[in-house]
Amino acid sequence: MPRFLHLADIHLGFDRYDSKERTKDFFWALQDAIQKYAVDEQVDFVAIAGDLFEHRNIQPGTLNQAKICLKMLQEANIPVLAIEGNHDNRPYGTQASWLRYLCEDGWLILLEPGNPALGEPLYSPWDGSQGGYIDLDCGVRVFGSYWYGASAPRAIANLAEAIQQLPPGPNHAVMLFHHGLEGQIARYQGALRYSDLLPLKQAGIDYLALGHIHKHYTQEGWIFNPGSLEANSIEESKFERGVYLVEINQSGIRAELKRAYYQRAIVQLKVTVRGQESLEEVEAAAITSLQTAIQSGKVDPEVAPIVELRIEGQVGFDRLDLDTRKLQQQLQQISKALIFLLKYNVDTVEYASPLSEDASRLEVEQEVFTDLLAANNTYKKRAIELAQGLIDLKDLQFQGQEESELYEFVQNLLN
Template sequence: MAKVSFIHASDIHLGHRQFNLEQRFQDFGLAFKQVVDTALARKVDFVLIGGDFFHKRAIDAETLRQAMELLTPLKEAGIPVVAIEGNHDKAFYQEKSSWLNLLNALGYIKLLKPVYRDGKVALAGWDREEGGCILEEQGIRIIGLGYLGATTAQRLEEIAGELAFWAGDKGEKPFTVLLLHAAVDRMLGQDLGGVKKEILDSYRGQVDYIALGHIHARQEIDDWVYNPGSLENCHIDEAKEGREKGFYYVTVNGLEKKVEYIPASPRRVCILPIDITGSANPAEVREKIWQELRKAEVEKLDEPIVQIVLKGEIEFSSLAIDVAALTKEIREGTQSLYVEVQNHANLPAENMEGKDRSMMTRAEIERQVLKQLVGRQHPAYRHFADELVGLVIKVKEASLNGEPARELIAEIEKLACELPEEDLSADMVAAAGGIPAVEGGEGVEDSENQAAEH
């Protein structure tokens, strides 16, 4: 097989009018244009999209037009775009087609989707009209499963044995890519409802490159599992230090690969935690804010997004700080595109786990709230808090995505058998839909998924 190259990108989120700003709609389009331009310049053989091409299941005409205009140069250059659905652009459970199906029918992309036989996923060859989840491009086999939600682990186990029966054109195993919209627990640092790495390990020797989407920051495991991150910041907190965004340029020669990470160029986000301890009045708070803004040289940035988090102890009421007036003044004074001021003054600086609350993601805060509920309402289950919370997250995810409840019944029953004697209240599961509103951004699964925000 001659040397083959491809780009692996994910979580494009076209159509996202963040903060209800038209410029942010354009920003997400410009971010994907960088991928398109790179693909054309390097003359890649194909492009992989790991899900969430669109920000919402129900897109408007302007978003569809933008998508078609961005994909047209690749189509004209004969560069196939192989895509899967993510949780944001997947069709609702009761519907058959998503907007990606339309792009597939029009020839802009090749949409890979699972085929089910007798209730199980089957590896069916891709056809533009009939669908399917497996195809070959330039001798490289691509298996696309998309977003499987709470059933991901089960579905991966179902098809693991089938791969051995799929040989290449010459009867030998080709370089194989698994395209999946899912998180991996090891990437998350804890069990947050993702796929356990042990399940992926069963694919070693059969899959050479696992191409993920879903988590909005660059993450890699063992030079084998790759998650590029989103191209733009779908939430402000995604811009925190160390959270890279970009896409991969991959070259393959036989079964050997070389992976290059190409950083994206999202709009600059400036996050400023400001300690206002000791401020005597709102005027002193204002002065401290401007000192930090000048120190960060925010005015030199090109229309950035600015988030200011006020924290610390003050002697006067924190309600005396006019957040709306500060927001307007800072936006105009720094020529920022968007400014958000969070007033956490006189609030506990740390949560029960010793982590600065202002630097926590929405998913981390939600997880903490649920663990607190377990401890307070079901003390006997305290040692099972992580398992219970992980299950609640899966239930929430399945509910928001319209998945059938039967997929989770076995897992719920298994955990229930392991719990000590105490009635497992429905309150625990109901809590997934009743988490207090918090400030923050995207985690494993956004609690505002129905508003198409993850």
Template sequence: MNFIHGSDFHLGYVQYGLHERFVDFATTFKAFITYGLEHNVDFILIAGDLFEKRNINAPTYLQAYNVLSQLQDECKSLGRAPIPVIAIEGNHDLAYQRDRNSWLQILESQGMLRLLKSTWDGGLKLDYVDVGNCRVFGVGYLGASTMQSIPLIDREIQKINQGMDQSISPCTSQARPHANSEVDSAHGVCRRLDRFTVLTMHFGMEEQARSVVAGEIPYSALLPLRECVDYLALGHYHNQYEYDHWVYNGGSLELFSLNEYGLKKGFYHVTDSGADLVTIPTRQFKRLSGNISSVKTPSEISLLVQSIVESETPVDSKLSPIVELTLWGNLNFPKKDVPLPELREMVKKRFGCLYADVHIKQTNDCYTLHESDIVGMSREQIETKILREQILQDGRYKLCVKQVVSDTVEAKKLALQRINEKEIIRLLKQSFDQIQLHKKQAREENNAGMLPFMRGDVT
């Protein structure tokens, strides 16, 4: 077994309106495909969002077509069979209803890839292909219906796989033969083979995004699939995560937004030894910040920025970086007087930027969380940090901050699991009683060490 699994390439994205970034996304996709060729993989899996939008332009389509056709040409020149490229549609790939066909379907019609497109006509009919000892099922983006579809997907996979236990039987699935892949179902019979089962889908897992996103799927909802799926290949969220050695999401290879700064990203190379995360060198991003609360004049803010950029080492890369500087705090003069063009030029000159931007974020909120403080942190870690800082502002619970944070986070998890609210209230009351008991014991210990009279008393 030898395949690679990636997602969220977003070809066609012109980040910051820069043609260079349009090219970067295509270059990274090509590097992913080239890696598969160089490592002689059995197939390449794309778990959705190959394109940035459903109405792509001609140059974007050519980017995808050229990379995939070059893969076929390279395989031919090496004297090996074409490497199957297997894909599903992400939310960015879906066709408009009036168009009927997505651009992934067009690529399939030209023999560039195999699109797994399960149907719901009179019930779920899963699409799949067999490549070597792997059976790959695919379900495109389902949106709000994802959760309720999981039990149906589980039953259909089991039905199809159990049907394969017949030495020769008609294939009842929606598997479609394709010239670009070695698909057993193309022969019209199902053979008895012990296959490694892969399911690829496009959705986000609960607690994995930095902000709350509607329609996230809790891990518990996936457990029915555990019995019939060896490898769940996900796309949608742009950060890397995995669960229990069977659920894998590599994330986008390119930094799609500076909100993703510091997040781990890559694609998976899967062999008999396991799944290894692979990263590809891309254009570097750098994020800086500074507090402007003590700055009194526009000239002082220029000196502050000069100090910030000079304290940072230049970016060591052949590609010019993208740098963002955020200045936060209380601004002591009108915002219109901030010399933004001058500040951007300072940043560009220091780092040789392809693009530089400077943001002013005015705030006097002691609870404000600045993005530079949470680089690389998960949502749970961010929530824990915020809770801790807020609790420390409240003198009543300073001595029990660890317990209060822990119990609050646990209460949230129970609520997400739809545990009865009375049970959650009972647990929180139990925690509160423990805290009150702890505070009472602390007071008694303090009182035990006090003198039996007040200073100044006359005996």
């Protein structure tokens, strides 16, 4: 009974948020998942369905992280089969990627179809250095592929035809493919339809190991996508994701999604304001929301989580009056978060008083000033009085009053 570990979208070298510790999270997640679900489980092989790296050009430290994890598998005599994803495929105009380097250095087996335009067969067996498929002693034939982008449906038809022309092999067939299926996440253009993938099923593929979409899903008992190893954004933290521990037996396929490996805690909080609060009350509400989350255990300062707090709604003051940088620093200190993101998405309260078409200039000024003042939480209770004061101030200016006298007038008005 063949057993293997299927993972994808590892993204070693992830550098969003400009945090070295966050970059290490992706390494620790891979290291822990490999130890628990490959080495400890003594699987027959590990399949990486694209995007081992975050970038096509990687830093030395990122390459070292990959080698540390691959060495664990090498020492356990577990072969690693991989394909390139859209993040780590070869840069335009070059002949090799970092996955090709790792392959040539003996760390993994990179399964790449040939180029028929150059007279190469689409699928040739692995010869120790290159090839599009490999027959493993555990009784599985594993096929590779590329990142095809928009040309994926046409490529699938060609791959399926080439598979059917191959000599008979082991009883089970697995294919690594880096592309997304439609209907899984919003705002994803170019997703494949299920019918696009059916030729692979008809060609004998028992298990289609997908990558690319960072959310776990399965389809019809033969298509499996584990999701990303770690969340690449706050929004992705809502997705169920992990790695698949797979067993193929006479009854079919048993794929268990495993999630109990190292992952950084990510928490989202929200404060809704309605325009009645003062600036100080809005700041206090944000702090209270965080403190409540800590008391309930939702935010644990001991694990240095990633926290996002959203302030949404309307404010009764100039929205720029809130010092978001200062508040964010205060919230980060309270939460001891590795990364604290303060999202301030509010509108200023607006009032509009009805005016007749024959309103005089003085009436228009009075209503405009009143509306502006009523929208400000500090001045709204005196809006009518202060509006008249602004009109009087304008008149004093037209009369040529000295600046000192105008200043004194404003002081008296406000006091």
